[in-house]
Amino acid sequence: MTFMSVVSVICAVLLGLTGLVCMSRIVRGPTMLDRTVASDVFVAATVGALAVWAAVRKDTNILPILVSLSFVAFMGSVAIARYTKPEAPGPENQSEVD
DSSP states (O other): OOHHHHHHHHHHHHHHHHHHHHHHHHHHOSSHHHHHHHHHHHHHHHHHHHHHHHHHHTOOTTHHHHHHHHHHHHHHHHHHHHHHSOOOOOGGGHHHHO
């Protein structure tokens, strides 16, 4: 067994365990933010698994998929973070506070 195949097997096992733990956190919750962080980590593990697969097969055609998946996951995380952010009282919301 070559060094590359040993490393790829170790990476596959660790990324698989990461996926299982993330899926259990997505199912159990308890809050929406827990599920959001778990899904973000799950997408990162998926990107890592695809990168390992591309490295083992020496295939560069998967790179646009990796970049697109990373971008979509980032935008989704930002959208959820902005949605759940508590709104601070400012001058435009001052009448609502009084």
